[in-house]
Amino acid sequence: MRQRPFVLPSDPHAPFPPAGSAMRDPDGLLAIGGDLSRPRLLNAYRHGIFPWFSAGQPPLWWSPDPRMVFPTDQVRLSTRFRRGLKRCAWRVRADTCFEQVITACARSPRPGQQGTWITSGMRQAYIDLHRQGDAHSVEVFEGDALVGGIYGVAIGRMFFGESMFSGRSGGSKVALAALASRLRAWGWPLIDAQVENDHLHSLGGALMPREDFLGQVARLVDLASPEGPWTDRFGVLDAVSLSQVSAP
Structure with a gap:
């Protein structure tokens, strides 16, 4: 499990790290950054990942275990x-x-x-x-x-x-x-x-x-x-x- 989230590159087509490498604490935090473009969002969902963050934060990407x-x-x-x-x-x-x-x-x-x-x-x-x-x-x-x-x-x-x-x-x-x-x-x-x-x-x-x-x-x-x-x-x-x- 990762000790810190992966920082996404600016390219919206860039791959996510494997969802199974998400952090345990907080549960499921996988990556940070990037954007909410269509290619990035669809790529995330296809791999069991979703965005969840509050106003003022950069995009945070999650894949909790269990689901x-x-x-x-x-x-x-x-x-x-x-x-x-x-x-x-x-x-x-x-x-x-x-x-x-x-x-x-x-x-x-x-x-x-x-x-x-x-x-x-x-x-x-x-x-x-x-x-x-x-x-x-x-x-x-x-x-x-x-x-x-x-x-x-x-x-x-x-x-x-x-x-x-x-x-x-x-x-x-x-x-x-x-x-x-x-x-x-x-x-x-x-x-x-x-x-x-x-x-x-x-x-x-x-x-x-x-x-x-x-x-x-x-x-x-x-x-x-x-x-x-x-x-x-x-x-x-x-x-x-x-x-x-x-x-x-």
């Missing part, structure tokens, strides 16, 4: 929550308001955090990825009001989740469950959730050793998948249909 993931057939909603969904009129779509979703994620308070890691530069980088067809959002609506969502990066048949938010109680849960439902139907087995927390565990998240995760990513990112916006492919999903998702 938090959601098998797409194991997202769980509580019995009480599923009962409420049976009376829910929410509808779920994809890629119709990506900028609203990432902005809402940036503004959502996080327990134990001051401010947001979704800086203006980070926000713009993922908006650019979305415009190139690499980043996607899943959005939950109550009428015309956006009440929840999730966004992340898709490469091949691997989805790298970045952040989610709730504008109404349970909005992020519906977004995650809807995303998992569609990905499972498309033959995508895994959602990267990056770093563990109790909330993700409660929804069916599981820890995967980094070596296993990197092996899965290497295989999945090379599988063919339709490119471009997900709006038509995803369609419209009624939240009530998610009431069949099993309880923990």
Whole structure:
């Protein structure tokens, strides 16, 4: 394990060091510097690496061990929550308001955090990825009001989740469950959730050793998948249909 993070060169196409060489303390810190250009970001995700840093810091690149993931057939909603969904009129779509979703994620308070890691530069980088067809959002609506969502990066048949938010109680849960439902139907087995927390565990998240995760990513990112916006492919999903998702 490295004693200090690798300093990235200015060339956005320069390779990252092997993810398995990341530091143990802090867990998963691999590299520092570089930029948030499309080539650099896609190269990072392809190798199980993601950026995470605060305003005023240079880009920090991470690959923690173990990794938090959601098998797409194991997202769980509580019995009480599923009962409420049976009376829910929410509808779920994809890629119709990506900028609203990432902005809402940036503004959502996080327990134990001051401010947001979704800086203006980070926000713009993922908006650019979305415009190139690499980043996607899943959005939950109550009428015309956006009440929840999730966004992340898709490469091949691997989805790298970045952040989610709730504008109404349970909005992020519906977004995650809807995303998992569609990905499972498309033959995508895994959602990267990056770093563990109790909330993700409660929804069916599981820890995967980094070596296993990197092996899965290497295989999945090379599988063919339709490119471009997900709006038509995803369609419209009624939240009530998610009431069949099993309880923990």
